[in-house]
Amino acid sequence: MATAVTGLRDWALASATRGLSVVDRALNEEDIRLAITGLSGAGKTVFLTSLIANLLAMAQGRATLPALQAVLDRHGGGRLRGVRLVPPGAGATPPFDIAAKLADLAGDSPHWPARTDHLAEIALELEIGPRGGMLGQMRGFVGVRRLRLRLLDYPGEWLLDLPMLGQGFSAWSRETLALLRQSPRAEAARPFLDYLGQIDGRRQAEEALVRRGHRLYREALARAQAEHGLRWLQPGRFLAPGPGVEQPFLWFFPIEGAGGPGSMIALMSRRFEAYRADMRSRLEALRGFDRRIVLVDVLGALAAGRAAFEDTERAIAAIGAALGGGRWFGRAAQVAFVATKADHVPELERANLRELLKSMAESGAGSGAGPVAGASFHVAAAIVSTTDGWADRPDGQREDVVWGRVLGEAAPRAYRVGSVPIRQPPAGFWSGRSFRLPIFTPPSIDPSGATGVPHLGLDTLLADVIGDRL
Template identity: 30%
Template sequence: MLSKLSQNASMQRFQSQAKVLGHRLMDHHVSLAVTGLSKSGKTAFITSLVNQLLNARGSSELPFFSVVSEDRLIGVKRDVQPDVTVARFAYEQGLESLNSEPPRWPESTNGVSQVRLLIKYRNQSRLRRLVSEHSTLTLDITDYPGEWLLDLPLLELDYLQWCQNFWDDLHDPIKSSLAENFKAELATLDLTDTADEMQIQRISEVFTQFLHNCKEQGYQLIQPGRFVLPGELLGAPVLQFFPLTPTQLKWVTENQQKGEQSALFGLLNSRFEQYQKKVIKPFYKKHFKRFDRQIILVDCLSALNMGAHSFNDLRKAINWLLGSFHYGTSNILKRIFSPNIDKLMFAASKSDHITPEQQSNLVMLLESMIHEARQHIQYEGVETESTAFSAIRTSQVGSSALNGEPIQVLKGTTIDGKTITLFPGEVPKECPDQSFWQHQGFAFPNFRPMPKSDNKIAFPHIRLDHVLQFVLGDKLE
């Protein structure tokens, strides 16, 4: 019975892959990577994007999405799960949260999930109209925890290099103070002892708590990512290792030169290699080598609120992520055998948490954060764009006066249910220097979703139609 079920699952995977291959050949398939770190709004973004597309026929909410504005969209529907081994994206649960009383944000991602949409439209291209008046674009969207993304660069490191990087990062005084308990536990480790798995587990738990504390303090570059969001690996030995100190590593190296081995070092080194081999690589191969369009969501405002350490860490993390994807122009052969990402959008999320005249500043700030990485990507022939958007609008814009001068203000409801009206402050136009943080004057709020109007089917948004046009517009001609 189990064998028959396994054969059926294998056949479904083969049929799905063959279908995708045919669509790639006809350029009727888009695999979209929605990338971002924790709390950047990925789950809310995908929920809103699916909601907008399913209700886009005749919608007035997407004026800059050409297939809608030109009245060529016939309809959109969900299709069967593209990969039967991956969870179904929790769209219905997201809608339930957003439509509850009071509205709540959807639960954050804690595993990999996917959704497939079929977009049927009237062809505009003369070449396509020679074949058929209508076409259907298959859109696959993959959602995954932001924490797991930061593990991809670890594939380029060995255990010794990873340890060295960890202690280099502790030059940051805030991180160093957060690591005091871990450093104290590490000092009790005798590398001449036999490998004690219970001791390894105990120190790993202290190390994991350090990573959680860093995350709570606004740090973005948390590695290994599975330690703070383990998913199905909770309690597994592959998540029980930690970095040794430079002094300890020097001792290990000197003894290895004498032909002496440390069983404890061997176990930690092996666990790190197994983490690369059995956790990171399968995740990367399964989900990241087939993307051909990408949206990177960046929550600049929360990082600004947290301070210089959080903002600088976010900037570093984004540039790490950009090195983990395949970028380059695409053609038919590449689409079939080795597709690359040929369109990349950088999107500053939560633009409804600032006043409209500050949104251009937010875009400029984002561009200054990614400037160097973006130059390299554009050199590879990738089309890029930056924008500020809100997947689900949470505030209303009003006016007030300050020192006799008119100013824009926002009105919204905080997560704890308090209605406030405020001017959040100005967004810097470029990455701030150290002096900026001593005199900054902003406090960007964290609003909860607004109740959806009775006469509205889709959620209110800011520039989600621009995002859709950039990512899908050329595929719907």
């Protein structure tokens, strides 16, 4: 009899423990899914590195993210009990290698981490004490909230391919080649355009000719990006292919005309359709991420000239329209646009930088994308590599500048990058422009990230994007 009673008691205790565990998970475990995207050079890798390092340091009592801390303290002080990195799960998405990125920035010769051109994911678990008030006290009986912040690094170039989902191969080829024949694309694409004029797409497909055309087209896109600062370049995966062995459906290029079965044009069309099918599967990674940050190198676009600026304008308008609406991802999402590298201009220019970003996202160079409903606009420097100051001009007048050490130089110097307009610049801006954008040496940091990373505006951005869940 005693044995039966003991067994019944143990069963009851185990059932109660399981029940409390279920209640605890239901009440205290939450996910925030935040995707960070941006075109090459916008600073996604540095942004993620700084965000993670500063959250970890904040949990150690460092005042690294004061605006985010203020949101937490609004409902009671000392609520952040801890932050830890969550080990990678069993999913197919590669993990974001935060340790390697921090190591690049640490040591005697800090350098900027290498760019990523593929999907990467990382998660942090924030332990947060209950809010004040009746609801907070009720939750406090169950336990500390465990808020899992899932971060996705998603190449912005892949999002440029979304319009291709609504096009056939012939329409895409006509539109792409029309752009490619305009300056400055024409200069970058000259070898490809010459090759295209020498072949007959209606003839039997020869793989050697196809592979050569694909290589020349991909090289044209790379030159347009690297030499002219252009950003509206499709397919985006030709520039950011991601890891792994390249698959044959990627081996295509735009070509006009109609061809029968077995022709080069028919082969290109089949591969185009296979590429679109693969694109749809890659979009699945974004479906669950209903908070999205779009990083934009506005200053780099200004420095590269009018064609690059208008190309960037069209690209970010298309990305914003895709991310903000429910057409591709099933539901609308919260989108925050961020002009990066804000430490390259003095404080008084940063308000202009934000307004220019807003103008770019909403106008889209006549792309027809329209404004992004509910989007917010920010300026930030994920890692600050300059200090604000002043310098004397040749005429004896003082001007606001930033002081920084350019890569390869031993001592810091004063830099006046140029005036930032608040909307699309007039023609005169480009004809007499002297806008330049140096690459500054990053500051050295603790390789563990325990002391945080100097930044500008990251805390206010995070407070705006995830503060409502804290």
